Amino acid sequence: MASKNPFEKTVKDFMRRVRRRNPGEKEFHQAVQEVAETVIPFEAEHGKYVNQHLLERIAEPERVIMFRVPWFDDRGEYRINRGFRIQMNSALGPYKGGLRFHPSVYLGVLKFLAFEQVFKNSLTTLPLGGGKGGSDFDPKGKSESEIMRFCQSFMTELFRHINAYGDVPAGDIGVGGREIGYLFGQYKRIANRFTGVLTGKGMMYGGSLIRPEATGYGCVYFTEEMLATRGSGIKGKTVVISGSGNVAQYAAEKVNHLGGKVVALSDSEGFIYDKQGIDDEKLNYIMFLKNEKRGRIREYAEKYKAEFHAGKNPWGVKCHVALPCATENELDGKDALILKKNGCKAVAEGANMPCTPEAHAAFHKAKILFAPGKASNAGGVAVSGLEMAQNSQRLSWSRDEVDQRLHEIMKRIHRVCKQYGYENGQINYVKGSNIGGFVKVADAMLAQGLV
Secondary structure, X not given: OOOOOOOHHHHHHHHXXXXXXXXXXXXXXXXXXXXXXXXXXHHHHOHHHOOOOHHHHHOOOOEEEEEEEEEEOOOOOEEEEEEEEEEEEOOOOOEEEEEEEOOOOOHHHHHXXXXXXXXXXXXXXXXXXXXEEEEOOOOOOOOHHHHHHHHHHHHHHHHHHOEOOOEEEEEEOOEOHHHHHHHHHHHHHHHOOOOOOOOXXXXXXXXXXXXXXXXXXXXXXXXXXXXXXXXXXXXXXXXXXXXXXXXXXXXXXXXXXXXOEEEEEEEOOEEEEOOOOOOHHHHHHHHHHHHHOOOOOHHHHHHHOOEEEEOOOHHHOOOOEEEEOOOOOOEOHHHHHHHHXXXXXXXXXXXXXXXXXXXXXXXXXXXXXXXXXXXXXXXHHHHHHHHHHHHHHOOXXXXXXXXXXXXXXXXXXXXXXXXXXXXXXXXXXHHHHHHHHHHHHHHHHHHHOOO
């Protein structure tokens, strides 16, 4: 029987070329496939994009930098890691995207993240291109001096490829305020320049208020906008969050501020379920536990007599809202059906691509509001862009001013998603964010010629 989708063959042929050129990079293939399924039909329907190969050009990095990172551990042994920077697309502005330090880092993961970053940065409406970088170095279990030596070695090579007007990295998994400080210090030392070359800096040397909170806050602000389309909001809702790092912590904080109740958080060992709710006092303990003590989430369960479920994710817990804030592909089709059965009304990605394509399809079929990360977790890079603006002006804005700007950016992103994703009486946020992000980048590329 003939396919009902007239673009199915075009998408398959496009993806065949992508896989051939990028073998073994499954996360990258997944990210490009999701965009191709919505953008290729849109290109065909708008004459100025036809035969310009714009998506193909966006899927090809402008530059891939890979380098050796040598360092000494505390025993004086010579250690080697691999460093990367993917400079994906600069049509809208300097490359902007985080650095990830984690054993899972390889070229395919960073290309997927850089590709997503292009669309995410476009949606913010700020003048930012897309990039990503990092290393297979694992900060867990390392001493402060080992982390400092690694960061200094990493920046000794990276510094020649970045600057405040060309490529401005930030943090990501494994790269928090401590690592940004060491990286910035080494850049300043080598380049002999004090510039806004990194974001996520400490307040005392050019950072921005709300930057640590931005991704989590932005995710909840976007969720609030989605729920408002159905005459509802966060207030009174039961919320389940995966992860317990920076994004999850501040998503939980904002849920509390808006009158919701967070009942679950997780880490790599399992998840906690606190039916009484993780209020601000309990959340402060989690912040201490994960940020200072660097402990495990099960310690919360022991302290507050909550349930701990080892080796499991929290998607079986009954909730109105689910916020996956841990890592890619953590919520699959089966999890999505469980959430549906338990009455979940909205899902917003706080992490990068935490839901599988099967989960996307299940949410769409069930008419569950679903926001992909390129829309709902854009708050972090939005405030990074605001940090860059403050650095350029040699100013520091108030907490309320930055938060207000963040809130307005998330509202703007929602409006773009609605503009391009409204169909059959509901908003397809995947389609809306893909096309909304694509249009701005594609128009800039057309204006700048074949470069």
